[in-house]
Amino acid sequence: MTGDPRLPGDDRGGPRQPDPDLAGQLAEALRGAGSPYPVLAEDDGWAGSGPAVVVSTRWSPALLSRLADRGTGAGGSVLPVRFDGGTALVGPLVGPDSATCLRCLEAARLAAPGGRTPHGDAELRLGGRPAPALLPVLAAVVRSALAEPQSAAARLWVVPPDGSVSAHPVAPVGVRCGGCLSRQPAAPPGTPLTGSGQPPADPLRLRRPNPATDLAGLRRALLEPRLGHVVQLHRHEGYGLPVTRAVVAGPAVTVAGFGRATTAAEADRLALFEAVERLAGYAPHGPAARQWASFAELGPEHAVDPAALGLPDLPSAHHIPYAPDVPTWWVPGWSPSRATPVAVPEHAAYWGDLGQRPSATFLSESSNGCGLGNSLEEAALHGLFEVIERDAFLMAWYARTPLVEVALPDELDVVGHLADNLDLLDYDLRLFDATTDLAVPAVVALAHHRMPAVGAPTAFFAAGAHLDPLSAIHSAVVELVVNLHEVRDTWQGDSARADRDRLLPMLDDAALVRQMDDHMMLHCLPEARPRYEFLLGAGRTRAWREVWPGLPRPVEDLAALFGALCADLHHRAGVEPVVVDQSIPELRQALGLHAAKVVVPGTLPMTFGHLNRRTRGLPRLLTVPAALGRLPGRPRYEDLALHPHPFP
Incomplete structure (x- = not known):
């Protein structure tokens, strides 16, 4: 070309x-x-x-x-x-x-x-x-x-x-x-979440029925090597489960959706499904009602305070310091707890290249909080689960809080299969309860090598959050094991990615942790063990029903569930979820798929590249671990171990 x-x-x-x-x-x-x-x-x-x-x-x-x-x-x-x-x-x-x-x-x-x-x-x-x-x-x-x-x-x-x-x-x-x-019709100043009252087809997965999103429907609407939203499907074998990668067309960086399932066909379907989520969250796909203004001009009743999103801890050439009177681009969002439009900084609502001047951005964002669903409420619910999952992981990591260990559940055959798979490779699979004041079950999964050595990656982490604890466990374990197999193949080869001479200096100089992959690869080193040793002496292992009694509860209406959850978070923890409609118009029409970004000021944001870390101005990091009894008292910010996280 x-x-x-x-x-x-x-x-x-x-x-x-x-x-x-x-x-x-x-x-x-x-x-x-x-x-x-x-x-x-x-x-x-x-x-x-x-x-x-x-x-x-x-x-x-x-x-x-x-x-x-x-x-x-x-x-x-x-x-x-x-x-x-x-x-x-x-x-x-x-x-x-x-x-x-x-x-x-x-x-x-x-x-x-x-x-x-x-x-x-x-x-x-x-x-x-x-x-x-x-x-x-x-x-x-x-x-x-x-x-x-x-x-x-x-x-x-x-x-x-x-x-x-x-x-x-x-x-x-x-x-x-x-x-x-x-x-296209102009976007409203915030999309109200009204709901249809339709129950989920699967009360545990919390998904509505949608025959248009079976594998055939998704392939027909998305996959086309010359003109499609998805241009390639790659299947990977030997990862413990069938894995598929769906490569998205267009973005300047390689963007893909991943599917992990017990069958290759379902892995294909999930990869295509996630590819839509990735594409929707990268940049706006419709005539968004953007406005150029400062937070001081909009006011706290009508806009998210950027300071409550967590501002960068360290200076960066890619951003300017935030001040209330500094303008940026804003896009419309919706507060379910207040039932009112709330503007969100565009660079916090989308994670891709928006073509903005560096002076327009205060922070770097990831796809954290992006969700896809068969209604806007369903998409927002799953985006909210992701925010809660990563907030819980980072809170445990930065505050170094011991967590209760959870026994592997007998109810999930796939988890037992994957645990056996890891055992053959000399890894122990361990689960920990990371649930915070947000009161949605959150799980940290760890695969730890029994005989740490230079010749094998030592530790892998993943996390999950869901109202059904088994769904949270399943999500964390599947992602963990697939990532382990993928990195293990790299580790055994002659790859710059696993080069000890490249990784070891990162233990002393966190600024060298620049890419998403660096976070995970650094903690494959046996020398990184002191960073996560606080998890390894968890004491008695408890059954999941003992840790989360009475869950899951039956769900009859996803919209009502999401509204109640947002209200509970606002009342219980003082955090207010705001939903940005990221739906791609043609795919919403063809497939009935909606996309949402859920922004929750006050929660810990998942960032990649240590210089993009955002922990300042987020008091929950200091108050919640002690309130949950995981620390003897409230730590000082200066005492936190703000090492690069190991999240994949």
């Missing part, structure tokens, strides 16, 4: 240089077949007065879109043929009744390889020409498209230099370019 922003003779605003000879050669190849459409170069004067095949050798997504607009506006039909290097792109056929946006189509195509191409730039200059031997193949594709106009309106044909041909379905409604987004 080419993307030269200054092709010769094609400067921004300058003259274009289509290749009339190429159009003539293609016309000659089609003439013998009696093609009903003339074949024109882009500068041959075609203005939509009749049907045409229009050939472009130098073009941009915006020029392509304007070409189609001329056709649809004047009642003609156009079949665009353009070239990206030596690859020919044919279609889709655009006519008066077409709903296809060619700018959105090109944004999707350019996003498929990942962030290497500026797919959001409508003026990106592209071009190329085919080898002469490709013309007969290209002519055959054009003839086929013209012979079936209804099918051609929903297909993009790709003809690479080797002469192979592939057809790719095109989404009928565009939502990936600024023009289409501007025609």
Whole structure:
């Protein structure tokens, strides 16, 4: 693929240089077949007065879109043929009744390889020409498209230099370019959570029924190597369970959803499901009602106080120090406990590259609190569980609080299987109750090598939180074991990722812990044991029903459950969840999937890269461990062991 922003003779605003000879050669190849459409170069004067095949050798997504607009506006039909290097792109056929946006189509195509191409730039200059031997193949594709106009309106044909041909379905409604987004209904100033009263299909997993999100439905809506939201599915074996990675198109960093399950098909489904969550939380996908303001201008009744989100402990070149009168971008959120709109800093609501100036951001955010569901309440509920899980983990880690050990439950066969799997590798699987004042069961899982040695990773951690303790345990153990197998393979190979000479200095210089992976890999070293030794002498192991008596309780309505949980958190712990609707409009319409980010001021945020750590201004870190009886008294902030966390 080419993307030269200054092709010769094609400067921004300058003259274009289509290749009339190429159009003539293609016309000659089609003439013998009696093609009903003339074949024109882009500068041959075609203005939509009749049907045409229009050939472009130098073009941009915006020029392509304007070409189609001329056709649809004047009642003609156009079949665009353009070239990206030596690859020919044919279609889709655009006519008066077409709903296809060619700018959105090109944004999707350019996003498929990942962030290497500026797919959001409508003026990106592209071009190329085919080898002469490709013309007969290209002519055959054009003839086929013209012979079936209804099918051609929903297909993009790709003809690479080797002469192979592939057809790719095109989404009928565009939502990936600024023009289409501007025609979407404006976002309200906060999405109220009203609920439908529908009970969950599975009271333990807390998911509503949705036949559209079975594996076939998700594959059909998401997976397409040239134009899809998900461009690849990778299956991994030997990890104790089937594992699938679903690679998301577009972001500048590699983004993927992961599925871990007892069958490969369910792992595929869960990976696709999580891929939507990742995509939705990366950046806005609709015309959000953004506003540029300071917290002082908005006021505490109408906006989340950025200081209550936890500000960076250490200075960073990527952010500026927060002050109430410093402006930033805000997006609408909703407070269920107060039933009112509440604005949230955009860089706290989305974790990806928002294209903002560094001066607009006060902190670095992760995907913590992002959830996906078959309603907005369901998505928010699962996002809230994630916030609670990570808050509990970080509170135990930073305050070094001993935790009650929980026996492995007999009720979960998969946990027993994975514990046996770890035992064969000389690891002990241990579970700990990390539940905080938020009163939602939270579990820390630890796999610890019985014979620590340089030749094997020593310790792995994971966590889970859920109103059903067994669901929290299941989530933590599955993630733990899969991560262990993946890192163990790396550890035994010759990889810079597991290089002791790279990792050991991080024990003395926390600033060297820069990436998400560093947090986990550092604690694979046997020398890191003193950091987590506070967990290892837990004493008597208790059954899960003894630790969480009376749970889980039956659930009849997810919306009512979420509302009651938010009210309880506000009353019990003084924290107020705020929900940002991150739903992708086309996937909400096609699959009934909603996405949400739950922001809970006052909780400990999960960050990656030690310089992004955020613990200042969060008094629960100092008060809750002592209130729960895990510490003899309230610690001073200066006494906390703020080492890099080991969360994966």
